[in-house]
Amino acid sequence: xxxxxxxxxxxxxxxxxxxxxxxxxxxxxxxxxxxxxxxxxxxxxxxxxxxxxxxxxxxxxxxxxxxxxxxxxxxxxxxxxxxxxxxxxxxxxxxxxxxxxxxxxxxxxxxxxxxxxxxxxxxxxxxxxxxxxxxxxxxxxxxxxxxxxxxxxxxxxxxxxxxxxxxxxxxxxxxxxxxxxxxxxxxxxxxxxxxxxxxxxxxxxxxxxxxxxxxxxxxxxxxxxxxxxxxxxxxxxxxxxxxxxxxxxxxxxxxxxxxxxxxxxxxxxxxxxxxxxxxxxxxxxxxxxxxxxxxxxxxxxxxxxxxxxxxxxxxxxxxxxxxxxxxxxxxxxxxxxxxxxxxxxxxxxxxxxxxxxxxxxxxxxxxxxxxxxxxxxxxxxxxxxxxxxxxxxxxxxxxxxxxxxxxxxxxxxxxxxxxxxxxxxxxxxxxxxxxxxxxxxxxxxxxxxxxxxxxxxxxxxxxxxxxxxxxxxxxxxxxxxxxxxxxxxxxxxxxxxxxxxxxxxxxxxxxxxxxxxxxxxxxxxxxxxxxxxxxxxxxxxxxxxxxxxxxxxxxxxxxxxxxxxxxxxxxxxxxxxxxxxxxxxxxxxxxxxxxxxxxxxxxxxxxxxxxxxxxxxxxxxxxxxxxxxxxxxxxxxxxxxxxxxxxxxxxxxxxxxxxxxxxxxxxxxxxxxxxxxxxxxxxxxxxxxxxxxxxxxxxxxxxxxxxxxxxxxxxxxxxxxxxxxxxxxx
Amino acid sequence: xxxxxxxxxxxxxxxxxxxxxxxxxxxxxxxxxxxxxxxxxxxxxxxxxxxxxxxxxxxxxxxxxxxxxxxxxxxxxxxxxxxxxxxxxxxxxxxxxxxxxxxxxxxxxxxxxxxxxxxxxxxxxxxxxxxxxxxxxxxxxxxxxxxxxxxxxxxxxxxxxxxxxxxxxxxxxxxxxxxxxxxxxxxxxxxxxxxxxxxxxxxxxxxxxxxxxxxxxxxxxxxxxxxxxxxx
Numbered sequence: 001x002x003x004x005x006x007x008x009x010x011x012x013x014x015x016x017x018x019x020x021x022x023x024x025x026x027x028x029x030x031x032x033x034x035x036x037x038x039x040x041x042x043x044x045x046x047x048x049x050x051x052x053x054x055x056x057x058x059x060x061x062x063x064x065x066x067x068x069x070x071x072x073x074x075x076x077x078x079x080x081x082x083x084x085x086x087x088x089x090x091x092x093x094x095x096x097x098x099x100x101x102x103x104x105x106x107x108x109x110x111x112x113x114x115x116x117x118x119x120x121x122x123x124x125x126x127x128x129x130x131x132x133x134x135x136x137x138x139x140x141x142x143x144x145x146x147x148x149x150x151x152x153x154x155x156x157x158x159x160x161x162x163x164x165x166x167x168x169x170x171x172x173x174x175x176x177x178x179x180x181x182x183x184x185x186x187x188x189x190x191x192x193x194x195x196x197x198x199x200x201x202x203x204x205x206x207x208x209x210x211x212x213x214x215x216x217x218x219x220x221x222x223x224x225x226x227x228x229x230x231x232x233x234x235x236x237x238x239x240x241x242x243x244x245x246x247x248x249x250x251x252x253x254x255x256x257x258x259x260x261x262x263x264x265x266x267x268x269x270x271x272x273x274x275x276x277x278x279x280x281x282x283x284x285x286x287x288x289x290x291x292x293x294x295x296x297x298x299x300x301x302x303x304x305x306x307x308x309x310x311x312x313x314x315x316x317x318x319x320x321x322x323x324x325x326x327x328x329x330x331x332x333x334x335x336x337x338x339x340x341x342x343x344x345x346x347x348x349x350x351x352x353x354x355x356x357x358x359x360x361x362x363x364x365x366x367x368x369x370x371x372x373x374x375x376x377x378x379x380x381x382x383x384x385x386x387x388x389x390x391x392x393x394x395x396x397x398x399x400x401x402x403x404x405x406x407x408x409x410x411x412x413x414x415x416x417x418x419x420x421x422x423x424x425x426x427x428x429x430x431x432x433x434x435x436x437x438x439x440x441x442x443x444x445x446x447x448x449x450x451x452x453x454x455x456x457x458x459x460x461x462x463x464x465x466x467x468x469x470x471x472x473x474x475x476x477x478x479x480x481x482x483x484x485x486x487x488x489x490x491x492x493x494x495x496x497x498x499x500x501x502x503x504x505x506x507x508x509x510x511x512x513x514x515x516x517x518x519x520x521x522x523x524x525x526x527x528x529x530x531x532x533x534x535x536x537x538x539x540x541x542x543x544x545x546x547x548x549x550x551x552x553x554x555x556x557x558x559x560x561x562x563x564x565x566x567x568x569x570x571x572x573x574x575x576x577x578x579x580x581x582x583x584x585x586x587x588x589x590x591x592x593x594x595x596x597x598x599x600x601x602x603x604x605x606x607x608x609x610x611x612x613x614x615x616x617x618x619x620x621x622x623x624x625x626x627x628x629x630x631x632x633x634x635x636x637x638x639x640x641x642x643x644x645x646x647x648x649x650x651x652x653x654x655x656x657x658x659x660x661x662x663x664x665x666x667x668x669x670x671x672x673x674x675x676x677x678x679x680x681x682x683x684x685x686x687x688x689x690x691x692x693x694x695x696x697x698x699x700x701x702x703x704x705x706x707x708x709x710x711x712x713x714x715x716x717x718x719x720x721x722x723x724x725x726x727x728x729x730x
Numbered sequence: 731x732x733x734x735x736x737x738x739x740x741x742x743x744x745x746x747x748x749x750x751x752x753x754x755x756x757x758x759x760x761x762x763x764x765x766x767x768x769x770x771x772x773x774x775x776x777x778x779x780x781x782x783x784x785x786x787x788x789x790x791x792x793x794x795x796x797x798x799x800x801x802x803x804x805x806x807x808x809x810x811x812x813x814x815x816x817x818x819x820x821x822x823x824x825x826x827x828x829x830x831x832x833x834x835x836x837x838x839x840x841x842x843x844x845x846x847x848x849x850x851x852x853x854x855x856x857x858x859x860x861x862x863x864x865x866x867x868x869x870x871x872x873x874x875x876x877x878x879x880x881x882x883x884x885x886x887x888x889x890x891x892x893x894x895x896x897x898x899x900x901x902x903x904x905x906x907x908x909x910x911x912x913x914x915x916x917x918x919x920x921x922x923x924x925x926x927x928x929x930x931x932x933x934x935x936x937x938x939x940x941x942x943x944x945x946x947x948x949x950x951x952x953x954x955x956x957x958x959x960x961x962x
Contacts, residue, residue, distance in 0.1 A: 147841050151872070152782040154742025237783025238740050330739060420843045420872045422931050422938065423780075425746045430938035439936060441749070554936065 005029070009036025015367060022361045030355045033299045034362065037265040038272065041530055044366040047496040048528040051506050054513045059522040061485055069110040069190055069261055070180075071524020073486050075550055077443060078184045079674075082116035085124075085177040085451070085490040085546040087529035091233070091442045092145075092174040100145030100174050101235040105307055107178040108155060109261040110245050113310065115188035115251045116180025119424060120438055121150055122451045123160040123176045124490065124544045128169025129273065130407055132725045135164075138172050140728060146176070147418040149666030152237035153244065157419035158427055158436035159450055165535040165592075167455065170534020175527070177448055177546040178600070181440065182557030188251045190260035192271070192313045193278035195341045197257055199271065200319065202250075202326050202333040203243045204308040206267070206293040209233050211303045239308040239331075243567035246329040247310060253325065255318035262309040268302040268362075270311040271335030272345055276363040283346040284337030286354075298347060298354045313339060318693060324646035344577035373506055374499035382460055385593035387579040392657050396708045399588060400632050400660070404716055406587050408504045409629045411640075420625045427559045432641075434625050435480040435549070437557040446551035453490075454628075455540035457596045460581045462504045464596050466543045468665055471604045472627055474519050474548040478608040479623040479668060481615050482549025482558035484519060489526035489545055494538025496530045504541035505530075512543060519608075558615050560624035562671050565699040567621055569638075570647060570680065573607045574690040575631060576659040583629045584661035597665050603689065604666040610687035611668050617683065619676040626667035632660040634669050636703060645702040648695035656708045731757045731955045734773040736819075738764040738794045743780035743816065746930045751777075754933050755948055764797040774802060774955055775812040778819025780928060790833055790875045791821035800826055812856055812951065814920045817873055820914075820924030828922045829915060830888070831880035833876070837907025841874040845939055847899040848913050848926060852892045855916055856954035857923045860946045866945040867896075869927040871905050876926040878908035878915075885902070885910060891918055896925055 006016040009032050019027055019035050024107035027035065041047050050718045057065040063080055070084035088103025104121060111118045123146055128135040139162075149159045155178070171533070192199065233567035250256060258278065260270040275282045286301040296304075312333075314322045319335055326333040340346070345362065347355040358365075393399050403409055416431040428446060435450035452473040457465030474484040483678060489512055494501035516523060562569075579585055580594025615622050626634040635646055652659045672680055677693070684691050695705075701713035733751040737744045744761060752759040762768050770776055783794035794800070800822075807813045807828050815823040823829045836842060846869050850861040861867065880888065888894050890908075896914035898904035904911045906926070914925030929944030931937065 144840075151841055151843075152740070152742075152785065154781060236785070238782060238787070239852070241740055241742065241782075417844050418841050420841070422843060422870055422872060422928070423742060423746065425749065425931055425934075425937060427938050428936055 001006040003626055005032055009033055010040055011036055015039060018367060022358065022365065025635050028355065030299045031357055033303060034268050034355060034357060037268060037303055038362040038701045039366050043265050043269055045528060046367050046595065047369050047371055047530065049368050050370055051509050053511055054509055055523040056513060056517050059486065062522055062524060066523065066525040069113045071488065072187060073447065074389050076674045079440065080182050080184055081179060081447065081548055082111050082114040083177065083179040083488055083546065083548055084110050084525050085175050085488045085544060086172045086527045087490055087492060088176065088531055089171065089492065089529050092142055093171055096141035097145040098234050100142040100234045100283065101149040102307055103174050103176045103411060104146055104149040105237065105240050106263050107176045108153065108240065109263065111178045111180035112247050113188065113190065113259055113261040114180065115186040116182035117248060118155045118178050118180045118428060120158045120179045120436065121155055121176060122158065122449060122546060124451045124453055124541060125160065125162045126168040126173035126455060127164050128166055129164050132169065135169060136728060142174055142367045143173065143415050143418055149235055149237045150376055151420040153241045154423050156421045156423045158421050158438065159431055161451055162412055162415060162570045163455065165455060165540065170536050171532045171539050172541060173492050173532065175544045177451055177488060179548060186251055188256060188259050189277065190274050191258035192274035192282055192339050192489040193280050194257055194316065194339055194347055195280065197313050197316055197339045198319050198335045199282055199284060199337040199339060200314065200322060200333055201310045202310050202312050203331055203634060204236065204239050204306060204627065205290045205332065206301055206304050206306045206309065207292040208296065208300055209306050210306060211300055213304065233305045233307050236306050242329040242331055243308050243310065246326050246331055250322060250325050254323065255314050255321045257313040257315055260311045262311055264305065266302065266304045272359050272362040274311060274313065275345060275359045277695060279343065281340035281342045281344045281359060282337060283340055283348065285348040285351065287350045288334055288336040290332045290334050299347050325332055328492065371496050371502045372499045373503040375503055376500040383595055386584060387594055390589060393588060396554050396656060396660065397711050400709055400711060401719060403583060403587050403629050403633055404636055405719045405723045406583060407724055407727065408583055411721045412724065413721060414725040414728060428554060429480055433480060433560045434476040435482065437480050437551065439554045444553050446554035446557055448477045448480040448549040448551060450476040451544060451546045452476065453542055453544040455542040456507055456592055457581050458542060459540040460594065461596045462507035462541050463511035464599060466508040467515040468596065468599050469543060469545045470512055470515035470519065471543040471665055472597055472625060473491065474521060475588045475608060475625045475668060477547055477549035478612050479558060479560065479625050481558040482551045482610060484521045484547055484549045486524050487516060487521050487545050487547045488524055489543055491528045492532050492539065492544065493530050494519065494533045494544040501538055508541055508543045515601060515686045519605060556615055558620055558623050560638055561622055562638050563642065565644065565697055566674065567671040567697045568674050568677060568693055569695045569697065570670050570672065571667060571692050571694050572611055572670060572689065574664065575654065575659055575662055575667065576664045577654055578662045578664045579658060582661055596664050599665045606687045606689045607666045607668060610684050610689055614680055614683045617679065619672050619679055620670050621673065622671045624669045626669055627663060630661040630663050632705065632709065636716055638669060639703060639713055641721060643713060643717065644715050645694055645698045645700045646704065647698050648705040650694060650706050660705065731774045731952055733757055733759045733775050733777060734770060735759065735761050735777045735779055736764060736799055737761055738783035738797055740783045740785055741779050741781035743928065743930065747777050747779045747816065749932045750933045750948060755952065762799060764799050767798050767802050768788055770802050770806040770811065775951055776806060777816065778815040778822050780817030780819060781816055783822065790818060791825040794822045795826040804828065806937065807922050810919065810921050814857060815924040816928055816930065817926055820926055821875065823922060823924045829917055829924050830884055831878055833875050834877040834879050835875050836877050836905065841906045843872040844870065844905065846871045846905055847903045848896045848927060849899050851897050852895045855895055855920050855923065857950050858895055858948055859953055860950040866899060867946065868939065868941050869943050870931045871927045873926055876906040876908065878912045880909060888915060893918065895923060
């Protein structure tokens with residue numbers, strides 16, 4: 001009978017034995033449930049911890065690294081940014097609207113828990129191919145869920161990315177990132193200390209929703225997963241708006257010892273984490289928790305993932321002040337227990353002890369595993385593929401048209417027009433450019449934010465693919481005029497108990513680590529999501545990089561599109577014959593194979609350095625990262641906004657196809673006024689990098705490259721703009 | 731000119747409006763909390779900002795109209811005070827009966843956030859007197875329920891009284907399917923005005939799109955106030 005119970009809680013025989021050893025007795029059912037969620041991968045990182053240690057987390061701007069609700073970096077003037085990415089993949093697969101909505105709500109809560117006012121959210125989405133009705137349903141509902149939550153709470157959704165690949169058909173990815181602004185003095189932490197201090201739960205009431213959500217997230221999706229729909233929480237953005245305002249008011253009031261978001265594994269996770277950080281104990285009485293349902297058991301109260309709640313430890317005698325602030329916003333605040341000295345978590349129900357567990361058993365002492373790794377068998381086969389043997393298409397104009405219309409490349413307007421991306425009136429560079437840029441009111445500074453990943457590259461070469469994602473994120477920041485500062489990583493993989501999946505995970509972390517070290521962008525925190533599998537198999541290994549950068553002067557803000565007829569178009573960096581893993585191979589041949597492009601991190605740094613230096617000198621009219629779809633697509637995207645044409649004369653030894661569609665890294669397309677050419681070459685020469693003037697901006701809406709491509713720009717733009725909406729609205 | 735911006739629970743454009751009246755227009759500005767019956771007589775203009783008052787769970791603006799401060803807003807409007815509702819504020823003015831008509835969910839059932847081109851239909855109002863008649867303004871919209879509706883006789887009355895103040899340029903620019911491409915209307919007396927687009931979002935050249943057309947709405951208020959006080 002016992003065996004069944006620990007299995008039900010997602011524990012193994014060995015883990016159960018460890019519990020017996022720690023407690024020196026058999027756990028009761030409530031305690032077993034506590035261990036089950038706290039030792040889930042989602043809460044304990046038991047499978048990923050040893051690998052995550054590789055990531056660089058130190059830097060002079062880091063005020064708070066991994067371990068808190070979110071990281072914090074210094075941006076000068078006594079100001080700081082708090083930011084983090086989090087996944088909500090499984091809930092979104094089962095109940096896409098609420099799954100995505102509560103993903104946004106959860107990450108926003110992490111940010112204001114740190115004392116920062118959220119000023120922007122971003123998201124990274126992965127779905128199957130849009131020709132499947134179920135995929136279209138998921139896509140539509142996920143976007144609506146993100147919009148529904150973000151728009152109502154009034155935080156702009158300023159940037160994101162969406163990719164479609166069959167690998168995600170049964171298991172979409174929904175990663176949300178939030179960025180908040182704060183003063184140094186307002187930094188709050190999730191610490192419970194001061195023996196005798198009260199422990200309070202504030203915000204929404206507690207119900208049965210989302211029970212075991214954390215365990216559910218740490219399991220594979222199956223045909224039966226739909227039955228787990230009750231494990232998906234329901235969001236109330238209006239409630240969270242009130243909670244946000246009340247919490248920030250509370251933090252500023254100086255009455256707090258600590259504050260912690262109640263997210264995954266709800267009350268049990270938040271109380272044990274707070275106690276752990278404060279090296280103290282906590283006792284709570286579940287009968288005192290305000291509830292929205294009758295007859296809830298202690299187990300249910302502890303594990304409920306009802307949204308829009310916080311756990312708060314006020315200074316002595318400040319309980320009424322806390323209640324007053326929350327009551328003003330129409331929210332509840334209740335004392336449910338107190339901080340103790342003995343580092344034990346005690347749970348009572350109307351004074352009767354129902355669980356008693358050492359805090360460390362739920363946090364530091366949770367099991368950690370060194371999982372076996374094995375290089376996947378498929379790799380050699382996919383990497384040995386060479387595009388050289390393919391019969392090249394003759395009509396390159398129509399190839400380009402096809403690429404432009406591929407949902408992976410096409411305009412994401414259909415998505416971001418559903419998001420309020422202008423509220424708070426800080427958005428200086430709107431969605432559609434390389435990174436979003438926001439001004440910081442009251443200063444001349446700005447920040448640039450982006451989120452990037454490339455699952456296909458990581459499938460073909462996990463380490464290189466992940467490094468390329470970091471490099472591309474940094475390039476996007478630079479193209480927008482910012483200096484890259486730090487990242488948060490969302491790591492999405494299959495079942496870690498499969499050695500091949502775990503090898504992919506390990507290699508991706510290695511790649512992120514290497515690139516972050518070279519580009520001096522440390523990791524401030526992030527999220528690991530395993531078990532992203534459906535009956536069809538594991539998803540592509542998909543690390544997502546959320547990056548923030550700083551613009552010392554908001555006037556440096558740069559957009560990706562051509563501005564003036566006659567401007568010269570210059571390619572920074574060099575194009576090589578690197579079609580492996582390209583969108584071209586996928587669109588034209590249906591192939592996801594080959595070697596991904598090389599990445600020389602030293603060159604990458606020089607290209608970014610030159611671009612940013614030139615931007616600061618005020619000579620860059622537009623800058624656009626060259627990535628998916630290659631140079632031809634990059635040039636086309638630069639034309640669309642103002643409907644300019646281009647006349648490009650490529651001087652190259654490469655084949656037309658390689659020059660047009662290779663996805664070589666470390667390249668940026670910029671435009672300048674002809675008079676600035678000498679100044680530009682001077683800047684470039686100090687950075688020592690290859691570059692080429694490849695053509696000019698023309699007023700006629702004609703897209704011409706050598707005698708290879710000649711297209712009507714308006715036709716191209718139409719195709720690019722309509723591609724996704726045409727698939728979604730019919 | 732003294733501005734008051736009302737904050738309902740769930741208002742989320744209140745800070746943005748306040749920023750424009752205080753930092754851009756540099757006028758004395760206040761933010762008033764919904765549950766007190768402030769005396770509004772000392773203010774020259776009351777603005778109901780955008781957002782999702784009370785979560786908009788029943789129907790946009792349907793609960794906000796019962797907020798204690800709304801009694802004072804109605805009284806203020808009936809005494810000829812200038813009242814402007816933006817987006818959710820417009821919806822609240824409809825629910826409160828200060829403006830005629832009703833708001834439906836956008837025709838395509840989706841929230842929409844983008845710049846839209848508006849034609850100034852009536853430039854003889856306190857809210858549009860700095861615009862030329864027929865002038866095209868580029869101002870962003872951001873709403874899920876902006877599909878303004880009024881029945882035929884009601885529409886004819888609006889048109890006859892010059893109460894249609896702003897129209898989306900054409901069907902293509904209309905983001906929500908509103909009747910007669912209506913984007914903003916005023917009451918018969920001309921002192922109460924509601925518009926779906928957000929002028930506070932394009933009142934500084936630095937913000938995306940480099941447009942400052944929103945300022946024309948705010949400048950119109952200042953201009954009107956100046957003339958009024960000159961006339962007195």
